[in-house]
Amino acid sequence: MTGDPVARVAAALDRIEAADRPEIWISLRDRAVALAEASALDPSLPLAGLVFAVKDNIDVYGLPTTAGAPSYAYRPGADATAVARLRAAGAVVIGKTNLDQFATGLVGTRSPYGAVRNAWDPARISGGSSSGSAVAVALGLVDFALGTDTAGSGRVPAALNGIVGVKPTRGLIPVTGVVPACYSLDCVTVFARDLALGRTVAELMEGVDPADPLSRPSSLPVAAPARPRLAVPTDEHLEDLAPGWRDAFATAVRRFAATGAEIVEVDVSPLLEAASLLYGGAFVAERYAAVGAHLEKHADLIGSDLDPTVAGIILAGKEKTAADWATDTARLAALSAAGRVALSGCDALLTPTTTGHPTLADVAADPVGANARMGRFTNCANLLDYASLAVPAGFVGGLPFGVMLTGAAFTDRALADLARRFANPGIDLFVVGAHLTGQPLNVQLAAAGGTLVAATATAPSYALHVLDTDPPKPGLVRVGAGGRSILGELWRLPADGFGAFVGAVPAPMAIGRVTLIDATSVSGFLVEPAALENAPDISHLGGWRAYLAGVAVTSGAAGAAVTAGAAVQR
Template sequence: MNAVERVRAAYARIAEADRPEVWIALREREDALAEAAAVDAAVAAGEDLPLAGLVAAVKDNVDVAGLPTTAGAPSYAYDPAADATVVARLRAAGAVVLGKTNLDQFATGLVGTRSPHGAVRNAWAPDRISGGSSSGSAVAVALGLVDVALGTDTAGSGRVPAALNGIVGVKPTRGLLPTTGVVPACRSLDCVTVFARDLALARRTVELLTGVDGVDPLARPDAGGRPASALARVAVPAPGHLRDLAPGWAEAFAAAVDRLRRSGVEVVEVDISPLLEAATLLYDGAFVAERTAAVGDHVAAHPELVGTDLDPVVARIVLGGARFTAVDLLRDTERLERLGVAGRAALAGTVALLTPTTTSHPTLTEVAADPVGANARLGRYTNFANLLDLSSLAVPAGTVDGLPFGVMLTGAAFDDRLLADLATRLAAPTLDLVVVGAHLTGQPLNHQLVAAGATFGEAVTTAPHYRLHALDTTPPKPGLVRTPGDGAAIAGELWRLPAAGFATFVAALPHPMAVGAVDLDDGRTVPGFLCEPAALAGARDITATGGWRAALAGGDLRPAGAGLAGSAS
């Protein structure tokens, strides 16, 4: 798909998904199409643009020229003169930025609810939190609105929402991606992070954005890290550090550990108490004063806006840093250094630490009842990474009760590629499935896919040798039949399911639904819903509409004659 086609599909998907809380600012469609046309022209002229044909979203504490930067606070808004360094590099690689995403205000929170623009609802379960602070960016990727998104991560903001939405979140080593053009949360600790639905794209994007820019004084060159051949032994927390996980999560983590072990990696239990103690310093120690230094003047100057424009919890955290003295900071710095020595000693002889990414997946109601406590629990395994200058990434590791479960690898600074290699061994096996009817996004049976652990992959179109029929069912459903030489291209969606979820889902399909090989217009052949020919007696041929949504919009889906009670979607 070229850039123009991808942008058109993305705006259609955004309208279809109907998740306005994801965005703070969305570019005009025609502006994005004009940029996409320029990308296509450059590719046609022979220019190497490794992200051409992809669309992106950017967290609204990162500058995008032409759109205001608000950091989630309208009163803080300013118009940047230029793209942030990472955004400029993203565009230079051919990606088209569609807009700015919602976030926990001033990147302060792991919940995704601390915004005057409203809570960003989870991509899988709208009654649950998305995780934050990079909430909108994570959900935009998880819903397939964009291919890749930029966020930031100080306490886990690029990893917690990745885990809770079933996608990949890469937090590189501090300084690898310059923070020029990023509103600081804790300036010395902040990282720009990358979200994608698969690890290869996330890592490729990180590589393209890496490198000093001569402006950010904290940016540093890539020191290389240990090679993948260094894989030998990975640490996991001793059982006592896994006590407070949500029901079913300990078992899901054990399954991930077992996959890693079966891949040939030795796994050892370690006492991570020093790391967990270090994690508490991020919000409970003097380091929070860096948040006051970043945006405290703005919050202090607008007390009348607290509760409307300014989130009360965020305001309290930001202003609370003023109580610490330079002596407090020096003492906490020494304490952190000693905990770092103890933590490295605990991990000695291992190349990485594997943990659950977070501890639970609370509902919006639960977070509203305990906003600070819920947030603190979510950062249990993430808060220490940037304090101790560690690299980290979060990857999906299956589902529990129909919701995503994720794990995280954390390693030494510059071991980013080593972690990525390890992560490929952790992924739960997945299978793709093409749907064309009642299981499409927003249709009445889509919940069955989600319950089986499926994530949206992309909009697709079949090869031009299929016919689509409206069956006599409740709710209305279509039947797709392969008819070489007498067919047309039919619009659909590709969804990705864990292997276990795929098996459970397919086993429950009623007659005359069937799963078979479906040819796509880009040459791929993937599993998809088909219909047994016997079910088509009396069904109306709706092939000319080009797809189920178009047929629904057209109105009359009554069968041509007496139909059957089966279905295919």
């Protein structure tokens, strides 16, 4: 990382003071202590000097952990494993952030420390439960932040504040030192303004921790296929999105298709039914097991220190029986199997991250109903052991709109690969000769990160010539009237790969604009006119492959004649 760590930490503290958003924070590091830590950093560390915030249900040594309830506060004896790994990588904790109390909610208003206002419109919710962490990142107060996610708390706030939310496969990041919401389902998550940083931070936290029996080994890096299949919900599951959001989602789907993805509509009913079990089934008993005793002991504080909506949800978990748990576990297994069938053959599911963006007043008027609507597409992920990633996808009415990629366990890196293509859809390049699939220079396209989009052809206004090069190449030139349609392939390259590829193109070849058969204009291989002198015109063949096939036939016939002549001589 670049920059002086001490200066970065000092600047972050100054930004926090200037922002005047006290509801984001529950506690902040002492300036002198944070600066001393920064001054002692090894600048070669991967996150050296980056500043981060931590949701206040995750332990940071030296700061209290409250989980959003002052009566619950304790002083941890050590950092949470996730925090310790990031500090070892050079990042500096700047403070603890506000949350929906006991990580129970998706709205960001259920806290005695105050409702966390949205980064774009203070009259609207920030989303929860990782509200403070998301807003701190969106306002540029920190480089990244940690949240947690049981029902969608690492994704909904990302969508509503226009940032990236990384929810890893359960267990990849240990939850040692995290106040449990539902211990078997909880995940530590990352908020960042940049996908690459978000993924880097997540991967630095991965790895088994003996203190967390549910932690799992890191998965091997796996890229998404060149032409992935993306499932999207059928129309009935998108009908009651906020005004303008359905159109925004359709635009996002088209953008994914433009990266080369095949879009498939699927019935996601099994996933949505599974989502309803998170709060409507016996799994809420885990919330009671985590902090129910504290709520019962301090029942007199409900309505002041303890949020009444949160208390009602958690205390209701005590009513669930072992039989309820067994029944819902069996039901979840059946829905999981049905979900696998629905998504069979697909590499990921693409959905809106949430359903709308309520105002603070909307949530105050209907705290339970408004919250329930927020988790329609997120609630199922941890129950079904899915990885998920929320990314920005534009704006509706001046407010951020986001989409979410969800896939099977351990597809984390493939989902990130898909999201990168969406964020940077790349540059299209039309090729007609030695770079075609199976031809000798095609490896150059692959090395530049290219993916094949489609076989296509030019508009009928081009000529193709055979150039005297090694290996043999054709030269495409626009001739206008009297020209022909020439077959080729359309490839898509990332911007950096395209730049490197074009920089290596040798004369007399050139990259210019080529009009395709559908009238679209793309970058493509052309040739300098001087190279066409004495270059045979093969336009009538329609393409380079037809020319090569003719050469092969001629060579074969000549070879047969030589063999026959030799036989006569013998």
